[in-house]
Amino acid sequence: MSGENVFKLTDVPIQPQELESALEHSECGAVVTFVGRVRDKNLGREVIRLEYEGAPPIAAFEFAAIEADARAKFDVMALRCVHRTGTLAIGDIAVWIGVAAPHRAAAFDACRYLIDELKQRLPIWKKEHYQDGDSGWINSP
């Protein structure tokens, strides 16, 4: 599975076991994963659920650019990055990132790089719904 990559938006629950099993590689001594989950508070408000809206065609190009940048910067074999869209409950997985590399330093660094870049660049938006009935788009009132 050398170099197998998956970067995608999905509207169905993320299955970490499936994604992680695809990172097994005989040349890779390190696998680092990041799981981002929906939490029940943000900026002091009680969150009851989230909605993520993406721009799939544009996201495909941005994912490809982020992947290419990560490959240029780090000695990694396989990269996987999946972000949910749709309605999510507290505790649901919003984003899952996995990196397989020969050595741990590159795996940690690439994983951190992917989540940071994704948050800056991927065309996806989050709407929080609060306990008090209010709701709001994060970063763009």
Added chain:
Amino acid sequence: MSADGKRIHVTWYASLREQRGISDESVDTLAGNAAVLFEELAEIHGVHMQRERVRFGVNDRIQPWNTPLQEGDRVAFLPPVAGG
């Protein structure tokens, strides 16, 4: 339409979509680039967001605000992102 007029397919996302009330529309415009088109449509439809905060997709790729528009282009208006 004049020689500079063109038909553009517009997609609004997230908070901009909610303000506009629809996600997709086709518009005839003289706007030379995506940012000018945004300012025109925002004025008409009461969409409130500074143009500097908006990013623009042209034919499925993020492009600079001043990318020239051509007949038949697909333009996306993207508010500040919030993934992760």
